[in-house]
Amino acid sequence: MRMRQPDHDVVIVGAGFGGLGAGIEFKRLGFENIAILEREQDLGGTWHVNHYPGLAVDIASVTYSYSFAPNPYWSRLFAPGAELKRYAEHIADHYDLKRHMEFGTTVTLAEWDDTQRVWHVSTADGAERTCRYLVTATGFLSQPHTPDFAGMESFRGRVIHTTAWQDGHDFTSERVAVVGTGATAVQLIPEIARQARQLTVFQRTPIWVVPKVDFPIPNVVQRIFARLPITQRAARLANTAALEALMVFGVLHFKQAKAGNRGAELLARAHLRMQVRNRRTRKALTPDYDFGCKRPTFSNAYLRSFNNPHVTLQTDSIDHVEPDAIVTVAGERIEIDVLVLATGFDLWGVNFPAFRIVGRDGRDLGKWWRDNRFQAYEGISVPRFPNLLSLNSPYSYSGLSYFTTIEGQMKHIRRLFGELTRRGDDTFEVSEEANDAFLDRVTERLDSSVFYNGDCSSARSYYFNQHGEAALLRPSSTLSTLREMDRFPLDDYIYG
Incomplete structure (x- = not known):
């Protein structure tokens, strides 16, 4: 045929x-x-x-x-x-x-x-x-994963999922709730905290956060990378080696190299202690699982956000949503204007x-x-x-x-x-x-x-x-x- x-x-x-x-x-x-x-x-x-x-x-x-x-x-x-x-x-x-x-x-x-x-x-x-x-x-x-909280359809405020962001939205003077504390939320929460009148972060599982060594790359360095590509390849090799050490020895060979994993965890714990003043908040932000079980992230701003008096970390689960509020399983009612879903993916x-x-x-x-x-x-x-x-x-x-x-x-x-x-x-x-x-x-x-x-x-x-x-x-x-x-x-x- x-x-x-x-x-x-x-x-x-x-x-x-x-x-x-x-x-x-x-x-x-x-x-x-x-x-x-x-x-x-x-x-x-x-x-x-x-x-x-x-x-x-x-x-x-x-x-x-x-x-x-x-x-x-x-x-x-x-x-x-x-x-x-x-x-x-x-x-x-x-x-x-x-x-x-x-x-x-x-x-x-x-x-x-x-x-x-x-x-x-x-x-x-x-x-x-x-x-x-x-x-x-x-x-x-x-x-994208969108949680189906009871009463969501009754909420009269604005709901924004991070994968369908509404560009230009101004959180100034608004009461905001962010659901989720994964890698996306770690980047987003400090930005909202700078604007919102009140920010409540609903955390189900804390995340290991390590310092972020970030800086602008000077124009002169960019020109060197462009003219001498071998220099950028060297930078790539150095960074890859650091990531490999974290991934291979800290995660994949945990049994043989627990010290490497514990070292990464100690770094994250020290970072948390330096960034967050309140002892109770620090405890709530500390994961009780081993480093690497969940993808860690880098940030110098996320943890510090919880020092602000208008930012609250909420660890009680959400029971239901009302037209102008979220109610936790403990019965606490938190009035909000905007609900931000940083709830990850299926x-x-x-x-x-x-x-x-x-x-x-x-x-x-x-x-x-x-x-x-x-x-x-x-x-x-x-x-x-x-x-x-x-x-x-x-x-x-x-x-x-x-x-x-x-x-x-x-x-x-x-x-x-x-x-x-x-x-x-x-x-x-x-x-x-x-x-x-x-x-x-x-x-x-x-x-x-x-x-x-x-x-x-x-x-x-x-x-x-x-x-x-x-x-x-x-x-x-x-x-x-x-x-x-x-x-x-x-x-x-x-x-x-």
Whole structure:
């Protein structure tokens, strides 16, 4: 039977940095019939969606960027979010990716056609297209979580979710409640505290906060980076080494290097003691889980905010919402004008992956993951899902900079498609045996991590799925990850 030519060689879902990286790699491989489908109205992923006050990268900018496309003109060591957005625009222009992009296009379903050996990709507008290769690059933190507090519909004030920020909103003279104390709230709360008449922060789980060594990068340094790229590569190497020490020794090898973990915790405790005057507030802000169970963050302003007389830390849970107030389970009624939801994302729930993906034999990827163990070979491919590259998969996130993950996956794509071309084939699928062996290997490596050897019982961390497994992080150093992605056994895949 004659095979139908698909509409596209490659469909990439998502135009954040993961999707941009995939697009760059496929263009390097010679593919031009590429469609990059993005549900938002512009590219940039999280750096387009998020634009709340105080938004900045939480990894030094020299590391939070593509190693092959450095930006010498970061204004600060930790660049503000608008600069990351401009960097994404620059990358899309430089690598000629914009002409492949379709915005406002929400993918709802992808189904594998075993007869035609193509993916059928359906979108919310009722259209359908086919492609030979499907890449999901929808990001780990792309499905906002909105809590359903009793009485929310009765609230007469303004409700603002951090992923749908209302630019220009002035909190001056307003009574504000912020729900959540994760990384987003750590950046946002000091900004609101500078304006609001009254600010109540509802904390479910405290977060470990370490000092933020941040400063403007002088113009002379930017010019040196531009003229002598080796200097910026040296800065990147130094910062990567520091992050590796924190991640590998403090988190992944907790069992063998508890001293490193305890050192990071002591630093955070000392920072808290220096920043917060009130002993009772300090105690409430101190996590009772081990450092690394939940992603820590950097800030020199968040903890100090609680010294202000108009800022209150509330640790009682919310019972219900009234038209002009929040009522806690203890019965305390707190009158507010604005409710800010910094409530994070739904990572492992029914919205993961971001759309329904059906492979061979009718296997539904999301359902299969939730009913069984979350798993993906090398964090990128899954048995019974031919020609699928899932960039936001279990055990894919490596290191503390997302760009380690992206560049490792680009290497994997390059090696895999090189073999596909050499064979003259057009389909690939990881074998069950290779997938099982990889899952066993990463599970064994994680046995030494803080997730299983430390006390994470109260962390409520998105690192853990509903099965109690820390299935997000790849238990390897940056160098090991990049090496493994460039050297995986080619016969782990079945070609056709």
